[in-house]
Amino acid sequence: MKYIPRLIFWETTKGCNLRCLHCRAIPEMMTSREDLSTEEGLGLIDQIVEFSNPILILSGGEPLFRKDIFDIAEYGIKRGLRLSLATNGTMIDKDMAKKIRDIGFARVSISFDGAKAETHDRFRSIPGSFKAAIEGIKNLIELGISAQINTTIAKHNYKELPEILDLALELGVDALHTFLLVPVGCGVDIAEDQMVSADEYEKILHWFYDQSKLHSIDLKATCAPHYFRVRAERILSEKKAGLKPTPFIPHGTQLKAGHVDKVTTPPHPPTSPQPSPRGRGREGQGERGHGLSAMTKGCLAGTGVCFVSHKGEVFPCGYLPAKAGDIRKERFQDIWNNSLVFKNLRNPDLLQGKCGVCEFKHICEGCRARAYSATGNYLSEEPFCAYEPSVPTQSMGTSNVGQGFSLAEVESAHTEAEGVMPELSLSWSQDAKDAVMKIPFFVRKKAVKSIEDYARGRNIAMINIEVVQEVRGLKGGERV
Numbered sequence: 001m002k003y004i005p006r007l008i009f010w011e012t013t014k015g016c017n018l019r020c021l022h023c024r025a026i027p028e029m030m031t032s033r034e035d036l037s038t039e040e041g042l043g044l045i046d047q048i049v050e051f052s053n054p055i056l057i058l059s060g061g062e063p064l065f066r067k068d069i070f071d072i073a074e075y076g077i078k079r080g081l082r083l084s085l086a087t088n089g090t091m092i093d094k095d096m097a098k099k100i101r102d103i104g105f106a107r108v109s110i111s112f113d114g115a116k117a118e119t120h121d122r123f124r125s126i127p128g129s130f131k132a133a134i135e136g137i138k139n140l141i142e143l144g145i146s147a148q149i150n151t152t153i154a155k156h157n158y159k160e161l162p163e164i165l166d167l168a169l170e171l172g173v174d175a176l177h178t179f180l181l182v183p184v185g186c187g188v189d190i191a192e193d194q195m196v197s198a199d200e201y202e203k204i205l206h207w208f209y210d211q212s213k214l215h216s217i218d219l220k221a222t223c224a225p226h227y228f229r230v231r232a233e234r235i236l237s238e239k240k241a242g243l244k245p246t247p248f249i250p251h252g253t254q255l256k257a258g259h260v261d262k263v264t265t266p267p268h269p270p271t272s273p274q275p276s277p278r279g280r281g282r283e284g285q286g287e288r289g290h291g292l293s294a295m296t297k298g299c300l301a302g303t304g305v306c307f308v309s310h311k312g313e314v315f316p317c318g319y320l321p322a323k324a325g326d327i328r329k330e331r332f333q334d335i336w337n338n339s340l341v342f343k344n345l346r347n348p349d350l351l352q353g354k355c356g357v358c359e360f361k362h363i364c365e366g367c368r369a370r371a372y373s374a375t376g377n378y379l380s381e382e383p384f385c386a387y388e389p390s391v392p393t394q395s396m397g398t399s400n401v402g403q404g405f406s407l408a409e410v411e412s413a414h415t416e417a418e419g420v421m422p423e424l425s426l427s428w429s430q431d432a433k434d435a436v437m438k439i440p441f442f443v444r445k446k447a448v449k450s451i452e453d454y455a456r457g458r459n460i461a462m463i464n465i466e467v468v469q470e471v472r473g474l475k476g477g478e479r480v
Ligand code: SF4
Pocket: 182, 222, 223, 224, 225, 298, 299, 300, 301, 305, 316, 317, 318, 319, 320, 366, 367, 368, 369, 370
């Protein structure tokens, strides 16, 4: 199976104006001398587009601390990448928001650690940071920029989650993504105090399931791989009880029609047949922020996601310190294809402990970073999952009893939640069908129609992977 990066996080600098208690980066007040230079950054972009068309998320530290951040972004967009900015939001005044809009970021995510200043500022260690972040997000939304709130769930704020959701809805952001704290960076120091228990987390994930059916917002439990298990379990239990599961409001569907028109056309056309402007979607309104939430299983570290550190080291994700390579020494594509860490993460049969025998492992995999932080072994079991697989294991202290779902049942529940293959009117090879299933389900039907129209117009009898890639390239979708 061929793996292609779908999301690449680049920690553009370690410098930051805040000192958040849970920050992975242990930020410095200045950009670091070790940060990749502008040239190296542009080179990284060249290496990425050589073989993939992912969403590139510029993060930090605080990416807006980097003086050349807009030059880098402009170049990435020129090369056809969809770019996202992950920021603390405190530096986004009206002028900055205009710059962000004019460059053409597909989305900006801002971190909130609480629904009110008291909670957020205490965690951020800077009074006023909540107010500044709220201003930042409002400035973005006013200009029609797709905004997302990221919240790291910890003991100090998990009871505020409903209010954080209310805040997200009130502000009119497109997405709310929550992360369970991973004990790395500064997070190590606060982990004992702040990690919510597996049982508590289980309740949160069930709450998420319920909310995902109620609100027209992209509500995602990120880095909570077992959400995929919870979701499948809920669907299967509802079916067993003879209930008809209520449909999900799919990822990425806040996407208000009015927003699309407000987005400014970017100043630079792509250099060759490339994605539609920043993924704003020729394939319809549903594509604003297209693919920014696309996700097909729990942990994507090393299979669809990777992280490039401020000094060019490559990791499966920003929380898993298992180094896969170094772009100052190797080609990015070689690291992605050949590193042992990535190869291991691509093989669920290597998972150990209860994850290794779990009937949900193919859609979940557990958080490899939390496994690493608990045991030093990233293939060991996820320590914050309350589920006990139906196959007996040595694990202790679980609060759930495996329900013995078959793999086929798990797969069908997962497919139901993620979407199904649209009806096909031409012949398709299996690899072409597999590729289509990787397209976010909310645009899959439209994508299939485009591909079939294309094939008909050229008298192509059998749609194979090359045809799919060709059409996706022209339409600006992710390469699949
Ligand atoms: S290992 Fe996977 S689930 Fe855990 S933090 Fe990294 S990407 Fe997220």
